[in-house]
Amino acid sequence: MSLLVARDLSVEIAGRPVVHGLDFTLDAGRSLALVGASGSGKSQTCLAPFGLSVGTASGSFRLAGEELIGASERQLRRIRGMHVGFVFQQPLTALTPHMTIAAQLREAWTQAGGPRPSRAAMEAALERVGLDRPVERLDQYPHRLSGGQRQRALIAMAIAHRPKLLVADEPTTALDAILRAEIMALLSRLCREEGMALLLVSHDLAAVSDHADAVAVMESGRIVESGPTRAIVDAPATDYARALIAASPRLDQPAPALGPVGAPLLEARDVSVSFRKPGWTRGRLQAVDGLSINVAEGEAVAIVGGSGSGKSTFARAVARLGPIDSGEVRWRGALLPDRKAMRPRDRAGVQPVFQDPVASLDPLWTVRDIVAEPLRRLRPDLDRAAIDERVDAVLTETGLSPELATRRPSALSGGQAQRVAIARALGPDPAMLLLDEATSALDVLVAGTILDLLGMLQRQRGLAILMITHDLAVAHRLCHRIVVMDRGQIVEQGPAGELIDAPRHEITRRLVAASRPHRVSD
Amino acid sequence: MRAPFAILALILLAALIGPWLIDWRYDAIDWDAVRAAPLSPGHMLGTDSVGRDLLARTLIGTRVTLGVALAAALVSLVIGVGWGAIAGWKGGRTDEAMMRIVDALYALPFMFVVILLMVLFGRSILLVFLGIGAVEWLTMARVVRGQMLALRERPFVIAAEAAGTPPVAIVLRHMLPNIAGVAIAYLLLTIPQVVMIESFLSFLGLGVQEPMTSLGILLKDGVDDMDLAPHAMLLPAIVLVALLLCLTRIGERLRDRFVG
Numbered sequence: 001m002s003l004l005v006a007r008d009l010s011v012e013i014a015g016r017p018v019v020h021g022l023d024f025t026l027d028a029g030r031s032l033a034l035v036g037a038s039g040s041g042k043s044q045t046c047l048a049p050f051g052l053s054v055g056t057a058s059g060s061f062r063l064a065g066e067e068l069i070g071a072s073e074r075q076l077r078r079i080r081g082m083h084v085g086f087v088f089q090q091p092l093t094a095l096t097p098h099m100t101i102a103a104q105l106r107e108a109w110t111q112a113g114g115p116r117p118s119r120a121a122m123e124a125a126l127e128r129v130g131l132d133r134p135v136e137r138l139d140q141y142p143h144r145l146s147g148g149q150r151q152r153a154l155i156a157m158a159i160a161h162r163p164k165l166l167v168a169d170e171p172t173t174a175l176d177a178i179l180r181a182e183i184m185a186l187l188s189r190l191c192r193e194e195g196m197a198l199l200l201v202s203h204d205l206a207a208v209s210d211h212a213d214a215v216a217v218m219e220s221g222r223i224v225e226s227g228p229t230r231a232i233v234d235a236p237a238t239d240y241a242r243a244l245i246a247a248s249p250r251l252d253q254p255a256p257a258l259g260p261v262g263a264p265l266l267e268a269r270d271v272s273v274s275f276r277k278p279g280w281t282r283g284r285l286q287a288v289d290g291l292s293i294n295v296a297e298g299e300a301v302a303i304v305g306g307s308g309s310g311k312s313t314f315a316r317a318v319a320r321l322g323p324i325d326s327g328e329v330r331w332r333g334a335l336l337p338d339r340k341a342m343r344p345r346d347r348a349g350v351q352p353v354f355q356d357p358v359a360s361l362d363p364l365w366t367v368r369d370i371v372a373e374p375l376r377r378l379r380p381d382l383d384r385a386a387i388d389e390r391v392d393a394v395l396t397e398t399g400l401s402p403e404l405a406t407r408r409p410s411a412l413s414g415g416q417a418q419r420v421a422i423a424r425a426l427g428p429d430p431a432m433l434l435l436d437e438a439t440s441a442l443d444v445l446v447a448g449t450i451l452d453l454l455g456m457l458q459r460q461r462g463l464a465i466l467m468i469t470h471d472l473a474v475a476h477r478l479c480h481r482i483v484v485m486d487r488g489q490i491v492e493q494g495p496a497g498e499l500i501d502a503p504r505h506e507i508t509r510r511l512v513a514a515s516r517p518h519r520v521s522d
Numbered sequence: 523m524r525a526p527f528a529i530l531a532l533i534l535l536a537a538l539i540g541p542w543l544i545d546w547r548y549d550a551i552d553w554d555a556v557r558a559a560p561l562s563p564g565h566m567l568g569t570d571s572v573g574r575d576l577l578a579r580t581l582i583g584t585r586v587t588l589g590v591a592l593a594a595a596l597v598s599l600v601i602g603v604g605w606g607a608i609a610g611w612k613g614g615r616t617d618e619a620m621m622r623i624v625d626a627l628y629a630l631p632f633m634f635v636v637i638l639l640m641v642l643f644g645r646s647i648l649l650v651f652l653g654i655g656a657v658e659w660l661t662m663a664r665v666v667r668g669q670m671l672a673l674r675e676r677p678f679v680i681a682a683e684a685a686g687t688p689p690v691a692i693v694l695r696h697m698l699p700n701i702a703g704v705a706i707a708y709l710l711l712t713i714p715q716v717v718m719i720e721s722f723l724s725f726l727g728l729g730v731q732e733p734m735t736s737l738g739i740l741l742k743d744g745v746d747d748m749d750l751a752p753h754a755m756l757l758p759a760i761v762l763v764a765l766l767l768c769l770t771r772i773g774e775r776l777r778d779r780f781v782g
Contacts, residue, residue: 321680344686352677352684360677364699374685424681 003028003164003197008059009069011041011048011221018055019045019221028164031191031198033208033229035244036218038414038443042201045218046167050084051076064164081112085158085196087151087187089170094154095142101126101153102138105160112161129156130186147307148179152186159190166191169201176307176470181514184211203443205241206248209233217241247448249473251500251515258480259459262297264333265431266350266464268318271327273310288314289488290327293466295432300458300465302475302496304511305485311468312436314485318466319350319434348378350466351425355437357417361409368405371395371424378428394423399453415446422453432464433457439474451477473515476500484508526768533765537585546575548582549733557751570754571747579735580757586736588765590651590729591716597655598716599709602662603698609663610670611693621667624660632657636719640728650729654716665708669701703780710773714766721762737762 004026011019019041026032034042047053049061049068061068064083068076080086088094096104102122109117117125119138126134129152142150151171158166168187172180188211191198202208205215209229216226217240225238236242273288287310295301303311316322318329320339329336331349336342351374354360361370371391375382382390392402398419409417418438425433435454439447455478457463469475475482476496483493484507492505503509541548545564552558556573558565567576609620636653643649673679674697682692717737723729724738732739737758744755 316680319684321684342686347684347686350684352681354677354681356677360681362678362682362696362700373682373687377686421681424685428685 002026003064004199005062006045006049006060007062009045009049009057009061010059011044011053011055011057013044013055017221019048019057021059022216022223024216024223024226026165026197026199028197029191029195030214031188031200031212033200033202033205033212033215034218035202035205035208035215037203037244037445039220040218041221042203042218043169046169046199046201050080050086050167052086081161083164085161085163085166087155087158087166087168087171089173095145095150097142100139100141101145105138105153105157108157108160114161117160125156125160126153129153129190130182131156147175148183151175151179151183155183155186155190159194159196162194163196165197165199167199167201170203171200172207173203177472177514178306178470178510180207184208187211203445204248205233205244205444206250217244243445243448247445249448249451249471249477249515251473251476251512253477257459258300258455258478259298259462261299261480262462264294265297265299265331266293266295266318266466267330268293269328269330271314271317271329272325273313273317273323274325275323286488288317291485291488291490293318293483293490295464295466297431298458298462298464299481300463300467300479301481301483302467302469302479303483303485304469304472304475305507306470308487309485310488311485315434315436315466315468319352320346321352321434344378344380347374348428349430350432350434351428351430352434352436353418353421353425353438355441357414357421357441358409358412360421361412361417363409365408366405367395367407367409367412367420370409370420371405371427374424375427390427391423394426395420397426397457398423399449413446414442415450418442418446418450419453422450422457426457426461430463432466435465435467435469437468437470440469440471447474454478471515472500472511476515484511526771529764530768530772533584533761533768534588536581537588540581541578541585544575544578544581546578548578548735549574550578557747559751560753567757568751568753570743571751576740576754576757579740580737580761583735583737583740583758584761584765586730586734587717587720587738587762590654590720590736591713594651594655594658594716594720595709595712597652598659598662598712599705600659601656602659603666603705605659606663606666606668607670607693607698610667611674611689611697613671613674617667621664624663627657628660630657633719633722636723637726637728640723650720650723651716654719658712658716658719662705662708662712666701666705669704670697673697673700704777707773707776707780710769710776714769714773717762717765717769737765 002025006022006024009019009022010017022045034045036042044053044055048055048057051073057069059069063079066079068079105122106117122138123134126137131137131149131152145153172183175183187198200208200212212229215229215232216223219240225232225241232241233245236245269292270290271288272290274284274286277283277285291314303315305311313322317324320336320342336346368391371394372387375387375390391405395402395405400416400419412420439450442450458465467475467479479496482496482499484491484505486507492508500512503512552569552573555562555565555569557571558569560568562568565575569575605620609617635657639649639653679692679696682696720729720736721738724736725742730736730739740758741755744758747754
């Protein structure tokens, strides 16, 4: 008998239907991934029946023979406590800041009806989820743990009461590529060992393909395709599933066509950046330690590394958009002045695009004003009419309708907002774009189209690109050359193809492994 | 949410146009009706111990109190936003120094400072609100500085820098408009505090001077005359409490909305 049976499951939020009549089953010990773009209703499907979202579910949702639809809050709490563990997307906010890991673990244990655990049992639990130095971790507060460590601690809490079902809602989306692979492998292993069923929610079909027995592809609240994972990944039947697979950057794709490389454009020498350590300590934290980098005209270079490797700090220092302790930066052979002394004409060459598309647009300005801002400041030769014309032109070039120009950022989707940010960067005709994780906050379909757009711009305009990313596959799709950073140092660099085929440094190897689906090799 | 707005609007309207709608001026004395009871002919709310119409006095008093409060709150807004914006934008040592000054001023017994100012420079309404505004800006400065620090790292501010926008323009055109909502919310929370302070100073006899009146003076007179005319302090007290509750409620709602 199946552990979980959903029949004609619908969810509505404030009277608006978001999930329409789903049917699926999940057997004990098996795994099912719900995959779809944001807004497809996949999270609501697995949270609403448990009473964990604002949506109201109708239809039938039976777990171990018990009907959850229409159950009282009290019954739901009992069922969740007995049978279900949850892992959520945001490890940073899912732990209570003022309680130690031990206290929260103990609470997870006793809330589920278990006896008060011994310290040894809690240490073993942390050991199991691969948290290093579990003895110390027990007495630490959440802020001492990194994102990946917190997600491990959360998983330890979720499985403390030995649930029959583990629900993981985008468990790795907020983590960098290496951690993503590690956490997914951990979830798979735990489910295998415990005989737990896994209900996984993700926007990235390629990422879950190694870890789910079956996949249900969701589009606007309906399952458009479902079946065994391998069948769907190898031969998707619907355009939507094909688009999802194609959008996810993979290392085994052929190297992309890129524009030709010209004369040296940007040369940075011995750049160091340090930050004051927080609190009353006097020490400084060396974030970037005497690094150099060159980018030529029309060359796309990626700086790849995990969270906290200093890649973003380095790139911002080079572009004179962040603090810098020492080091010189030359632009077409001429020294660039300090950040505060940068004149508009020094700025025109490099324009940035940031990770969070919504936060990178002033919420009070219209799209037209946002895109026109660098034009007004950097191109004094253009009059008002010429600026308006150029704004329309770059909006069109980035695939947006000029009619959007009167909107404010809150009325844009994530993909549209990122296109506006790219249009703003293209306005003053820069020779180089600085892409700071420009696609990692977007869902996989949108990220795919943005990457395609950037690739096209790179070729057509002969743009140089300095890209910061934690995902080697993204770098592979867009860049000539890759620089790998770890803890403020450059550990390896080289042409993209060579570096991926024959990684020498440990970090590079881990990045390659994280981006290469295991299924291909087995 | 509607009720506080409606009550506030009613009080504002009454204070603005009310005095023109009644027959008595706030300082006119009706020799025939000293300490008249409420609902007596010609004096709907009665008169005070020297025969002045209480309704007229309460309306004028509300107007004066609100005027002083608004002016003082605006003074605190200007100083607070300016101070906080500079500290938050400059950061580092400048920020440290400026915020330590704020801390030091917080530590002063500010009622004492206002009283001292009164004694030194004489009693005038102008001085009342200047004095109050000059001490009420501290919270505003802290709030604005915190918001500036948070905004400074936001990508859209860095993008404006990359667009060649000079620092002053970034502060004026990108950052301050984005903290306006929070600043207005705190401005509304400052007004009831100033109303309290003004009433308190007037109650002590240090604020507004007779025959001009304010809610504080009316309360003081009412308290002095409580044995013989207990109604005299009733209306000013009701208006003051309603004013404080409505402003605080609206301000808190706005603050929650903008600060999250």
